[in-house]
Amino acid sequence: MSPTDAVFIALLASRCLNRPQYWWLVVLAPLLAYLIGSHEPLARFSDPLTALAAVALAPRWAPVGLLLVIPEYSSLTESIVAALAWFLLDRLFDTLLARLREDAIFPRLRGWPIQLLVIGVLYYTLLPLVWL
Amino acid sequence: MSVPGHSIPAEEEMHFGRVALNLGLVTEEELERALGAREELRAAGIDTLIGDVMLDRRLLTPVQCEQILAEQDRLLREAGLLGRVRAAPTIGLLVAGMVPVLSHMSVSGVLTWSGALLIGFALSNRNPWRWVGIGWIATVIAPGTSMASIAGSGRLLHGWRRPLGAVLLGAALALLPLPETLHQAGPLFLLAAVVLAVFRKAP
Amino acid sequence: MTKLIGPIIHSGKTNRMMMVLVLVSLAPSLVAAVMRFGFAAALLVICALAGAWLTELVIDRRQAFDGSAVVTGVIFALLLPVTAPWWLALIGGMLATGLGKHAFGGLGCNLFNPAALSRVILMGLIPGAWFISTAVTIDGITTASPLARESGLLAPTITGLLSGSIPGTIGQVAPLAVLAGGLMLVSLRTIDWRIPLTFLATVAFLALVLPPGIRIEGHAPWLLGNPLLHLVGGGTLLAAFYMLSDPVTAPFTPGGRIIFAVVAALAMMLVRFYTPYPDGAALAVLLANASVPLIDRLTLELGPPPSLEPPDNL
The missing domain is CATH 1.10.150 (DNA polymerase; domain 1)
Structure with a gap:
């Protein structure tokens, strides 16, 4: 899974879970995944250790953390950028949802379909910035 | 009123x-x-x-x-018409079902993922630690399988129909000869939005 | 929580009047495009317009005659390279109105500029339809953008860009016509002058100061330190006067609009300098649109209370 896809699918997963108090700790998951994966002595155990770390950060938000650690981050910068991108998108998405006039939207599109559409549009909008 | x-x-x-x-x-x-x-x-x-x-x-x-x-x-x-709608099981199913195709899993990978999801679901309910354990066992049996993709998908599902739905969706997306465009999250989200809108109960 | 939604304070101008003004301002660009590219450009404009308007007619018959779908269709057509197939224009027009506007609740409720949204999504879904060989000639040649680095063309000149002899999208053949139309909208207070002015000034500034990336040095060195090229090339002028200035998708406060234009200019220049994507104007518009609720929150919470007078562009 590419880091971009992981960020966006984790963004979607985060919308269907109740938010625990320390949900934002999940932002550390990609960083931990990279650090564990790049540490030579831990190479054999990197997969389980990464998964355990992702769950330990926020057990109630384990799916988000686990989805964020699926990609193999090639550099520390990449893992930090992925974490920050997920966090900023999560905040941005909240403000966009608050701006939606759900009473004006077609009943069939209200709720999840319109949220999926907005995430889809954000995906295509931000895709070129992956090159930066 | x-x-x-x-x-x-x-x-x-x-x-x-x-x-x-x-x-x-x-x-x-x-x-x-x-x-x-x-x-x-x-x-x-x-x-x-x-x-x-x-x-x-x-x-x-x-x-x-x-x-x-x-x-x-x-x-x-x-009324749940605005903002976040929590604990939405269908979205959990969709996210889990997208994991194999986005992870570019091989046929054996998809089979391991599906098996682990179904067996794991029978054993683990919604405990994330147990899901990590199940993912670990799956990687021991079939090396090269991603633990995080099994545990992450499994923890999102509940009810007995949704794991089955996620497995069917995951296998279909990953194994059917779909256009390359659908191997990315963006188009899958747009497609999912259309499918959800079309098949939801008429208001 | 305060919920800010689209037009609340009435200016006396109806939607139809505003749309007619926008269409009149776009007329010189359309005429120039048809004169330059002939039937091919006319066909694309008609298809985009038909797609947008028929979709509007099917979804909401009452809005179909306010002119907004026609404006959306025309702006989308201006973003197309003339080598684009007719069906791309038709689908683009439909997508702009159906997904860009009505999926979000119709006129006044859309979060993103419909034409930019349609272009960006179609470029992501069917990129092949946008980048057809530059060797194709109809009455002239055209590519997705004269700033495209992989086009294999020689460095474009300012004279070439101004005269429309450099390949580009339909809307780029006559930058002076776009500029004249935009200035007309500003003078009639149909759009807020702050957005195009800040956007164009920031683009010029960034063109001078941004360091070259590896993607620019070997492919299009002419893009460095050449602000005029960035201003008249690509979709800069269309974005400044027709897409960013859309009052529905722009911030509420004057200060917010300045931040919004800076965000858009920065995004566009980063895409042009450091990514292989051509142009980036439509992407920048969408990115700036996505940041509007954040900008509004920031400017309303930190800045002075907004005036109850109608904004300049209403």
Whole structure:
């Protein structure tokens, strides 16, 4: 899974879970995944250790953390950028949802379909910035 | 007025004019007049909002308008029509089902993922630590499988039908010869939005 | 929580009047495009317009005659390279109105500029339809953008860009016509002058100061330190006067609009300088649109209370 896809699918997963108090700790998951994966002595155990770390950060938000650690981050910068991108998108998405006039939207599109559409549009909008 | 059997107000109770009336900011007569004026404008080809009409006719001040919008926002949120809808099982199924295709899993990878998901579901319910354990066992049996993709997918599902749905969706997306475009999250989200809108129960 | 939604304060101008003004301002660009590319450009404009308008007619008959769908269709057509197939224009027009506007609740409720949204999504879904060989000639040649680095063309000149002899999208053949139309909208206070002015000034500034990336040095060195090229090339002028200035998808406060234009200019220049994507104007418009609720929150919470007078562009 590419880091971009992981960020966006984790963004979607985060919308269907109740938010625990320390949900934002999940932002550390990609960083931990990279650090564990790049540490030579831990190479054999990197997969389980990464998964355990992702769950330990926020057990109630384990799916988000686990989805964020699926990609193999090639550099520390990449893992930090992925974490920050997920966090900023999560905040941005909240403000966009608050701006939606759900009473004006077609009943069939209200709720999840319109949220999926907005995430889809954000995906295509931000895709070129992956090159930066 | 409420929908029988529900504590949430009916949708017409959330309309701007009705909220203004319920808050005591306009009288029924004023609301009728504003609605009539809006109909006249619409007949003349000018589509306008009832709030605009009330502002134009000085039935409301901009501050009162904001107050009504805030109340409308609260009612919509309570009814689950606005903002986040929590614990949505169908989205959990969709996210889990997208994991194999986005992870570019091989056939054996998809089989391991599917098996681990179904067996794991029977054993683990929603405990994330158990899901990590199940993922670990799967990687021991079939090296090269991603633990995180198994544990992450499994923890999102509940009920007995959804793991099955996720497995079928995951296998279909990953194994069917779909266009390369659908191997990315963006188009899958757009497709999912269309499918959900088409197949949801008619409101 | 305060919920800010689209037009609340009435200016006296109806939607139809505003749309007619926008269409009149776009007319010189359309005429120039048809004169330059002939039937091919006319066909694309007609298809985009038909797609947008028929979709509007099917979804909401009452809005179909306010002119907004026609404006959306025309702006989308101007973003197309003339080598684009007719069906791309038709689908683009439909997508702009159906997904960009009505999926979000119709006129006044859309979060993103419909034409930009349609272009960006179609470029992501069917990129092949946008980048057809530059060797194709009809009455002239055209590519997705003269700033495209992989086009294999020689460095474009300012004279070439101004005269429309450099390949580009339909809307790029006559930058002076776009500029004239935009200035007309500004002078009639149909759009807020702050957005195009800040956007164009920031683009010029960034063109001078941004360091070259590896993607620019070997492919299009002419893009460095050349602000005029960035201003008249690509979709800069269309974005400045027709997409960013859309009052529905722009911030509420004057200060917010300045931040919004800076965000858009920065995004566009980063895409042009450091990514292989051509142009980036439509992407920048969408990115700036996505940041509007954040900008509004920031400017309304930190800045002075907004005036109850109608904004300049209403």
